[in-house]
Amino acid sequence: MSRAAILANVRSGLKVEARHESERRASVEARLAQGAHHLVPARGKVGAEERVALFKSFLAAQGTDVIDVAADAEIPAAIAAYLGDRNLPLRVRVGGDPFLASLSWTGELARDTGVARPNDTAGLSRALAGVAETGTLVLASGADNPTTLALLPETHLVVVRRETIVGSYEDAVALISAELGSEALPHALNLVSGASRTGDIGGRIVVGAHGPRRLAVILI
């Protein structure tokens, strides 16, 4: 069986000897239990205001739009204005996220629920965190925020709270474990840093490859 053959080959390549086995296992167990705590860029280790500013500066560099809202209640109108300004249909698809469901969706914006359909024009998700060090949104798969919302519609809108903007990827994982109540990861943890793009043709990056052509962050 190949499993046994590969592992035996690896061990013989590494010249593993029985007398070192317990030492190797101890080293691996310690690493798995304690993590590694490598060097983390200093740029994210700043106060909350600066963190948000850094996050926004990277979003701008990626070409991601930022919509600042002062209160939860403003979100539906801000989305309608954003879509309307771009002559896009006033319609969004949203999952079962309790926070998004709790908003007052009266007004001109139509709302569909569930997973994204091929003809949807805009998807709305809630990110569990934003990472300042590179301007990255962290989205978890599941019924609350189905992954397809972030992939199929041409416009993807993402709600994120200022207090969930953290400095580093490491901090984001800690925050998400707390929110999900477990260290176990969902099927997909999507780190999104800009709309879909490619540099494959002509050597310059062009936005709108396969996924969204437009990414907008609604910052509460």
Next chain:
Amino acid sequence: MSPVSPFTTRSATALANERLQRALADVPGGFVAGRARAKAALPEFEALRRTGRDIKDHALAHLDLYLEEFERNATAAGSIVHWASTAAEACDIVLGICRETGARLVTKSKSMVSEEIGLNAKLEAGGLEVVETDLGEYVIQLRGETPSHLIAPVIHLSTADIAEDFLRHHDHLPPDRDTSSPAVLIAEARGILRPKFLAADVGITGANLLVAKTGSAIVVTNEGNADLTLTLPRVHIVVTSIEKVVPTLDDAWALLRLLARSATGQEITAYTTLVTGPRRDGDPDGPEECHVVLVDNGRSELLGSGMREVLRCIRCGACMNHCPVYCSVGGHAYGSIYAGPIGAVLSPALVGVQEAGELAQVSTFCGRCEQVCPVEIPLVGLMRQWREVAFGEPGDGRSKLLLRVWAFLAQRPRLYHAAARMGTAALRAFARGRGTVSRHPLAEAWTRYRDLPTPQGETFQARWARRQREPTP
């Protein structure tokens, strides 16, 4: 080895190919400038390279244990883990999963391991339609080629070349449509590939990293094609190789901080996805099955071979972008899907020194590759090791004889200096007062492309000895 080697032939063709030379003219340079900008913007970059090296060395030194840990945790998350010693076995496993699924259409995101094992041909021979969804790989598939760069598969093609391919293959579209810019070509490909994403039965991706502690595969793209590939079909298959495993997420973050910056000069790619098993109960989307195929294909042999460091590679392509040889001839001249300095070291290890040992000669040993490698692979030293191995193989008597003569002289300083003096004098006599020699019967291969400067006086050794004797002014 024949007198004119396969690389020499392919590189001569590449150098004479004007379209290729135009395509190569700025693109690698753009990556070089991008990396320099990204490095300048992150003061910790150089320190992170050492961290990256140490992470990979630790993971490789305990690879058996981390693979077992990965398998345990991936299985706990609902993935099915398969092990393949050889390319053929890996292909059979993937084909078997596709057959069990009753699949007809398979979408794929970019995976070098799948190129290495020849997966597409095997699946197509099994009656499946296979569609590459990375735009560069899609073009490669239309052309029946192999990628010429780790992260930019069609770096050897211009926009006009790709427009011609689209006009030829997308013959259901009006022939007089606009194909003049990357943007319209990308939009055209999007229109063709979107229905494939939606209709696929199986999605195949590679993995940039595997995380032992969480059982996750990490997939990185700019296009989002890996996410569409792994989210929409009923079955997701990760085809990857055993050296991709790292202990924890902390290790993955450190390597991800190096990957995009070294590759394209981005802070991070647009999409970085941690995939841990199939969809969970109650999830409305995502695949119902997730398989991970761990491919060895020669890697376990490398662990004990003195070439272990090559397994640190995270496939960023920086060594290619900074290589004067790669930037002159492109990837296809290497005759291996792994080109550039990393290809020169990895290819002989994977396909044998008889087949690819020549690639270790394809370097000026300038060392830029080592300086930019995010995990500090000693590429020059490893190429030198392959040169030694290749020297021990039968073939090319003339080169070996010349090297033996040189070695004989180099180990006898008096004889060496005497020979150098004679050679210098002879060359000066041959030049008869001219400053350069543009043709020399004993050095035709050199003088065909460049002039040889005439020695201006004594040898360096003689001059050095004289200066040591003279008082400095």
